[in-house]
Amino acid sequence: MKDKSVLVTGAGGFIASHLVERLVTEGAKVRAFVRYNSRGDVGLLRLLPGEVFSQLEIVAGDLRDVEAVRSAMKNVDTVFHLGALIAIPYSYVHPREVIETNVMGTLNVLMAARELGTPRVVHTSTSEVYGTAQYVPIDERHPLQGQSPYSASKIGADRIAESFYRSFNVPVVTIRPFNTYGPRQSARAVIPTIISQVLTRDEVKLGSLDPMRDFTFVADTVAGFLRAASADRALGEEINLGNDNTIRIGDLVEKIFGMIGKSPKVLTDTQRIRPDKSEVLKLWASNHKAKELIGWEPLISLDEGLRRTIEWISAHLDLYQPDRYMV
8 A cells, every 4th residue: 555545434433543554554645534523533543653643634524525525535546435333222322323424425435436536445344234144154145134223224335335336337345344353442342341341340241142243353354454455356346354253242251251360240231232133143254255355364363362452451441431331
């Protein structure tokens, strides 16, 4: 990516902030699109090293604003579209905002790419579009199931991306990360929720322990995005990024307890339990297509990734509120 001009939407988010950091270190010229607020809050970009942050061109706006998106996309070689509202519980409360942001925001990116002739768009999907696995490992031919307003919004966004490739030859690749984790992730996600509580409490409040997830360390996910940006065979494709493995949340809890060296009591918090027909019970990625089309496979084991994440959260506990359920 050296000397390439790139735009990252949702740049203040978890995966995007790591992607931005990697792009800058590789010599890219990075424009970071963040959602405007009057506080000038740039999200997790504020945690980047000063020598990285100082090289960013930060643009504030809203993905739902056609003009803001088009302006941000001018004169860039690659758009990494990660901007979205991602919290499933939040989508139960505010489905309209989630759908407008995720669907119309993606439409605005694709329309601008078509108009401006953007050479490459890497669109971000999610493993949640598959719903509970009908077979495992889940490959890209697996049926899509809208088990939450969030997952439905991402299915819509993915299909719009597909339509712009097929109808208008917009050079888009859809990357479908499974459960990414690592430093800087908020307690909205299960791994930081567990770790931050274990480090500070004698009790850990969680929802269901039965769902199974395929976890990928954030550095591996970022590597997949970079490969998708340059692999011509990936154009028009949807590509899973996952470990081709799965672990039950209850077993993950015990693993983290063992790594930290504590055994707090686990309590069921009813507000964290999702509606029966909405909870995705099993995710397990096939990454065969990623290996074949973009030469990607994960390099960091779950144990090593958890070690790095525990170390980072331990040093940044001031960023977490372990007593509060983060929607």
